[in-house]
Amino acid sequence: MKKSAARRTFRLLSVTMEPPIRYGKTRLTASILVLIAILPLASAQAQGGRMRPEGGVWIMVNNLPGANKDVGKEILTYFAAMKGPPTKVVHPAELLHELDPDSIRSDAVLILTDCGTLPLELTDKIAEFLDRGGRVLALGGTLFRNPVRLEREVDRSYAGLEWTTPALHDKEMETVPLDHLLFDWKDPSHREGGRNTNKASHPTVYQFESDPRFETVLHAQIEDLDGWDQWVSPNLKNPPDPSQKFTSFWAKGGARTKRLAVEWRETDGSRWFATVPLEPKWKRYLLPESAFEFWESIPARKETQLDLSHGQNISFGLALSHTGGLTGDQEFWVADVGTTQGKGVTQFDWDVDFPVRELLYPHYQTYSCTDTQTIVPRREQALLTIAGEIETPKEIQAYPARPQSFGWINTNRDHRLVPLLEARSSSGDLRGIIAALRFDEDLESMWAAVSIEDPAFYLQPPMLEFVRDLVLRMMQGDFLWEGGSTQPTYFPGDPIQVGASVCHRNSPYGETFVRNTICEASSGRVIYLRDHPKGKYEISSATAEKIELQIGVEYLLTTS
Secondary structure, eight states: OOOOOTTOOEEEEEEEOOOOOOOTHHHHHHHHHHHHHHHHHHHHHHTTOOOOOBOSEEEEOOOSTTOOSHHHHHHHHHHHTSSOSOEEEEOHHHHHHHSSTTTBOTTOEEEETTTTSOBGGGHHHHHHHHHTTOEEEEESSSTTSSOBEESSOOOTTOTTOOEEOHHHHHHHHHTSOOOEESOOTTSGGGGOOEEEESOTTSOOEEEEEEETTTEEEEEEEEEEESSEEEEEOOOOSSOOOTTOOEEEEEEEEOTTOOEEEEEEEETTSOEEEEEEEOOSSOEEEEEEGGGSEEESSOGGGTTSOOOGGGEEEEEEEEEHHHHTTOOEEEEEEEEEEEEEOOTTOOOOOOOOOOOOBTTTBSGGGOEEEOSOOEEEEOTTOOSOOOSSOOOOOSSEEEBOOOOOOOSSOOOOOSOEEEEEEEEEOTTSOEEEEEEEEEEOTTSSSEEEEEOOOOGGGGGSHHHHHHHHHHHHHHTSSEEEEEEEESOSEEOTTOOOOEEEEEEEOOOSSOOOOEEEEEEETTTOOEEEEEEEOOOSSEEEESSOOOOOOOTTOEEEEEEO
8 A cells, every 4th residue: 555645744844953162161171271282382482493383263453444443352352351272463464474374273263353344465365274274253244345455565564554445546546647638528529429339229328518527528328238338439639649558537327337348449450448347426547558458359469458659549338248237228427538647656456356255255245134123043053152132233234044954964065054143023034144154074164254244243242252152163173064864754654864974173172972852843842862972974873763753743853
């Protein structure tokens, strides 16, 4: 007789939970072991030997322009009050030299505070640290949202630091004199340009209008863009002389227009493109000849560079090949197009060259939330708890919720992501993940992040304690990889197989065991509990003992 799957099955809702951090005796033991570990280091130093790389917890106090120093200082105070791993205070400039294998051990935890503001010179350093097994906790949302650069190189004394930001650099660019105005748009003969488009039937309008700042500006209104559309200047009657190496212009974009394509054509027919980001307010752009890339035209010029002294005309517009997904109705303004020698110009590349890493970079890893009332620990984890209520900031950024693993099965995944804090609405609905931990099976690649950008969020006592406990947990050596049952549904009489896979890394933080518990989902009544001693990777039970399960009742299987 066939077994019917309808209404004659047991359903197990599987949840995987990490063992929480232990206090009391375990913490005291950890502090003693750490003390013993650093004694050889002191001995080597006293004997004049080479300093070994340091481990422990590295806390970055962010003293960059526009950053908040208080977060790092408060976290340091919390760690100083406990007898735990050694701590080291670093500033962003020091990390330029310290974040290498000779200075920091690969098992150290680096806390990046107000991490949206970081030097672009740190992109390779942080990426290499993570690649060799370093552990990072990023506080303040995604990395490098507000990058800074050193105006000049510094030595290890860090004396005379001078940082610049994109805003400060833009201010400096406004003071560079314009040596050669290409078009005086008050003169009608300078407006006699053309249009280059893939569909001339589109009702695009290029017109010249008065502006209180620039007298006369080009105003482009492009409708239903689905290819390219450019305003092409008349051929130059007075091309720049060879000493002028920078193209200068002012521009701004409409509400939907975030980029602008600029094209130079030389007298030999070669074409050169550059793309700039647009803002809703006027901004000056100074582009060196090297900023323009060759576009399919004269093959012999492919390996050369734009030469402004041979410029024939210049174009401003949008193109899917250069301005990405800007389609539909678009609008922009351009003024004061010319060239300059660029005396006193310091060119900085503000592009962030950091690999895509979940939770850390780029900024699309987070989104803005509305209708958020509370921030609470994730219910499906026991890794960390919160002592006290977290005050919810006005602006909430969150990581997208992801499907979690179900049961003890072969998923062939290469990492595990554990949500730690989540934002919920007034009605209790999930709005997004606020904090999460990510690691691979060998625990050689691990980082955690908190999505809230407001520094004041981290100064709350519950969050300071959360940060401290999360760092200590990241330093432990055992994490669950998978846990639960092999199937979500069983027929009556079928053996129920449960088990777990464990990630293990040497750690001084005490013994670990895995516990499988089955209870009624509605009442919480425990009907099955089994503890397994620590194993390196896999702990399993081939068949469960006889368990009294009722048909039609949902059961919760917890692995912790």
